[in-house]
Amino acid sequence: xxxxxxxxxxxxxxxxxxxxxxxxxxxxxxxxxxxxxxxxxxxxxxxxxxxxxxxxxxxxxxxxxxxxxxxxxxxxxxxxxxxxxxxxxxxxxxxxxxxxxxxxxxxxxxxxxxxxxxxxxxxxxxxxxxxxxxxxxxxxxxxxxxxxxxxxxxxxxxxxxxxxxxxxxxxxxxxxxxxxxxxxxxxxxxxxxxxxxxxxxxxxxxxxxxxxxxxxxxxxxxxxxxxxxxxxxxxxxxxxxxxxxxxxxxxxxxxxxxxxxxxxxxxxxxxxxxxxxxxxxxxxxxxxxxxxxxxxxxxxxxxxxxxxxxxxxxxxxxxxxxxxxxxxxxxxxxxxxxxxxxxxxxxxxxxxxxxxxxxxxxxxxxxxxxxxxxxxxxxxxxxxxxxxxxxxxxxxxxxxxxxxxxxxxxxxxxxxxxxxxxxxxxxxxxxxxxxxxxxxxxxxxxxxxxxxxxxxxxxxxxxxxxxxxxxxxxxxxxxxxxxxxxxxxxxxxxxxxxxxxxxxxxxxxxxxxxxxxxxxxxxxxxxxxxxxxxxxxxxxxxxxxxxxxxxxxxxxxxxxxxxxxxxxxxxxxxxxxxxxxxxxxxxxxxxxxxxxxxxxxxxxxxxxxxxxxxxxxxxxxxxxxxxxxxxxxxxxxxxxxxxxxxxxxxxxxxxxxxxxxxxxxxxxxxxxxxxxxxxxxxxxxxxxxxxxxxxxxxx
Ligand code: HDD
Numbered sequence: 001x002x003x004x005x006x007x008x009x010x011x012x013x014x015x016x017x018x019x020x021x022x023x024x025x026x027x028x029x030x031x032x033x034x035x036x037x038x039x040x041x042x043x044x045x046x047x048x049x050x051x052x053x054x055x056x057x058x059x060x061x062x063x064x065x066x067x068x069x070x071x072x073x074x075x076x077x078x079x080x081x082x083x084x085x086x087x088x089x090x091x092x093x094x095x096x097x098x099x100x101x102x103x104x105x106x107x108x109x110x111x112x113x114x115x116x117x118x119x120x121x122x123x124x125x126x127x128x129x130x131x132x133x134x135x136x137x138x139x140x141x142x143x144x145x146x147x148x149x150x151x152x153x154x155x156x157x158x159x160x161x162x163x164x165x166x167x168x169x170x171x172x173x174x175x176x177x178x179x180x181x182x183x184x185x186x187x188x189x190x191x192x193x194x195x196x197x198x199x200x201x202x203x204x205x206x207x208x209x210x211x212x213x214x215x216x217x218x219x220x221x222x223x224x225x226x227x228x229x230x231x232x233x234x235x236x237x238x239x240x241x242x243x244x245x246x247x248x249x250x251x252x253x254x255x256x257x258x259x260x261x262x263x264x265x266x267x268x269x270x271x272x273x274x275x276x277x278x279x280x281x282x283x284x285x286x287x288x289x290x291x292x293x294x295x296x297x298x299x300x301x302x303x304x305x306x307x308x309x310x311x312x313x314x315x316x317x318x319x320x321x322x323x324x325x326x327x328x329x330x331x332x333x334x335x336x337x338x339x340x341x342x343x344x345x346x347x348x349x350x351x352x353x354x355x356x357x358x359x360x361x362x363x364x365x366x367x368x369x370x371x372x373x374x375x376x377x378x379x380x381x382x383x384x385x386x387x388x389x390x391x392x393x394x395x396x397x398x399x400x401x402x403x404x405x406x407x408x409x410x411x412x413x414x415x416x417x418x419x420x421x422x423x424x425x426x427x428x429x430x431x432x433x434x435x436x437x438x439x440x441x442x443x444x445x446x447x448x449x450x451x452x453x454x455x456x457x458x459x460x461x462x463x464x465x466x467x468x469x470x471x472x473x474x475x476x477x478x479x480x481x482x483x484x485x486x487x488x489x490x491x492x493x494x495x496x497x498x499x500x501x502x503x504x505x506x507x508x509x510x511x512x513x514x515x516x517x518x519x520x521x522x523x524x525x526x527x528x529x530x531x532x533x534x535x536x537x538x539x540x541x542x543x544x545x546x547x548x549x550x551x552x553x554x555x556x557x558x559x560x561x562x563x564x565x566x567x568x569x570x571x572x573x574x575x576x577x578x579x580x581x582x583x584x585x586x587x588x589x590x591x592x593x594x595x596x597x598x599x600x601x602x603x604x605x606x607x608x609x610x611x612x613x614x615x616x617x618x619x620x621x622x623x624x625x626x627x628x629x630x631x632x633x634x635x636x637x638x639x640x641x642x643x644x645x646x647x648x649x650x651x652x653x654x655x656x657x658x659x660x661x662x663x664x665x666x667x668x669x670x671x672x673x674x675x676x677x678x679x680x681x682x683x684x685x686x687x688x689x690x691x692x693x694x695x696x697x698x699x
Pocket of ligand 1: 076077078079082116117118134135136137150151152156157161162165224225226307340341342358361362365366367369370
């Protein structure tokens with residue numbers, strides 16, 4: 001325009017920055033409105049004169065802003081922050097003796113899955129590494145309909161009855177008047193509630209253990225929590241507990257590390273899962289079951305309907321029945337991860353519920369919450385939620401109905417022939433349809449209407465003690481220190497005292513350690529309805545020195561710190577060795593453009609020092625020249641890089657010239673401090689727990 005005004009008006013399609021991918025509805029990739037009308041200018045509103053008012057008739061603007069204004073939907077009340085991926089489940093052998101569920105019949109058969117991991121307390125935009133339980137929800141798209149196994153990375157829960165769920169969640173989420181803390185259990189209301197709910201004690205042991213500060217979503221276990229049942233073709237029911245065991249091993253961070261990761265990379269675990277899948281390092285879990293019958297249930301010390309109890313693996317081993325591989329990141333986060341609607345009530349013939357009162361309450365809650373979150377009773381039609389088998393019924397209409405059923409008959413029975421092209425349309429399936437397992441397992445599973453907690457649910461401490469005493473001493477110290485940290489954030493002294501009195505029941509030594517950490521006297525034990533038992537420890541519950549610690553470097557990230565003057569060939573050799581071990585090398589330099597090697601070649605960098613602290617990798621190698629090291633001695637970020645790796649008990653490999661940096665960072669020699677040879681890679685898979693007492697005081 002030659003009117004004296006500067007204009008940014010585009011002249012044609014070439015100015016469009018965000019050209020949509022070509023697709024069936026957009027064969028020539030033109031920008032259009034939602035009505036399909038081509039847009040001529042996506043930069044400027046329609047105005048009356050170059051500096052005049054915007055015209056109401058600008059339907060292109062109104063539509064664009066209108067749609068934008070409505071982009072957000074209510075986030076999940078719990079588990080709002082999550083990351084998900086597609087994949088498959090492959091069954092190892094036929095489980096026909098236990099279940100008629102179709103996905104478990106034919107060895108090697110694969111069933112598509114969509115799996116979402118989450119934190120519980122924080123909002124959708126909160127950080128990935130708070131101390132929090134992780135959700136582990138799997139949607140199996142079976143040929144007999146969708147089965148959702150909606151579990152956590154902890155095999156027990158805080159409460160025994162769903163009636164208490166809103167109270168639990170209110171207490172842990174941000175406080176009602178002040179709106180904080182976001183994504184943290186370390187505050188008054190949570191511990192007030194917990195201290196008044198002795199049934200939460202076992203879960204609190206898990207929640208304060210290293211389980212809730214996992215290194216990666218790829219290194220968490222998953223549990224169905226409740227006792228479910230499998231039902232075979234003869235109608236025989238077998239109780240089961242479901243377990244997911246990561247092939248990557250179970251690994252956690254150190255609290256100080258988790259806190260620093262939150263600052264360095266709030267999306268650390270989402271990024272880790274995304275990058276692993278993108279590079280073809282598909283995470284894998286084995287699905288296992290603990291199967292048992294009523295006779296076992298009757299002989300077990302605890303009620304198998306009580307979701308605050310485990311069955312130790314040493315009592316009933318976990319039988320692997322298949323594997324899940326996550327091999328495809330969603331195309332669109334909102335459409336898939338955000339709109340995924342899991343419901344524990346989604347089960348298939350061959351799987352069934354038990355009377356666990358927490359599970360029964362959940363069956364009600366999830367369907368309801370999806371309507372509130374997704375706005376319509378037709379949320380099952382959203383592609384990520386839609387079954388991959390035929391869906392045929394006479395449910396009709398509702399908001400956002402996407403289907404266009406044909407014909408007159410929308411009721412059953414009918415004698416009209418239009419629906420689904422069959423006489424009368426879809427009919428009941430007395431043989432293949434879902435049948436609820438009919439028989440009550442015991443006489444006390446039926447009777448008068450009562451609001452009470454059975455006596456068989458009364459022992460709140462014995463398994464909490466079992467858990468604590470099963471842990472490695474380093475993990476016990478972490479757990480005690482976590483309690484000290486959390487309770488130190490509790491301003492109300494009476495709440496701290498009440499918690500201490502509950503802890504005495506778990507283990508007097510634990511209570512003493514926490515009391516000392518708080519500098520508070522330990523009160524008498526709180527009242528326990530039944531005597532606390534000393535049960536045999538379960539070593540399977542350990543992470544540190546446990547049976548599922550990572551055994552190789554596959555999938556680990558190793559940071560290589562370089563600076564100007566580094567030996568480029570040594571860096572290449574190390575990168576090759578790391579790649580050979582299946583790990584990922586990240587070269588970290590003071591500048592993202594890389595460092596100038598001693599031979600003048602450029603050493604490309606994957607991360608800049610200030611933005612890639614050592615908490616983002618599992619081990620560090622320092623490939624430095626004397627000059628490079630001297631320069632880094634003046635960089636706080638470089639000293640902190642090494643100091644944190646040492647403090648987080650990681651392996652440190654260093655060239656001779658890097659020694660001054662080790663000294664400045666306070667690194668003391670031990671098995672985890674090596675040269676850059678094979679010893680380094682052998683060390684990189686481990687954490688050096690023996691170092692811990694040298695670097696921090698634990699409770
Ligand atoms: Fe829940 C979400 C796991 C008890 C009510 N829950 C939700 C998610 C997971 C769990 C993993 C996120 C699913 C996703 O990724 O979308 N919840 C559990 C486990 C429990 C449990 C393992 C105990 C064993 N939950 C529980 C109870 C109630 C709820 C007792 C209510 C009576 N949970 C919900 C909910 C959520 C939910 C409000 C929020 C968002 C959603 O469902 O889709 O309905």
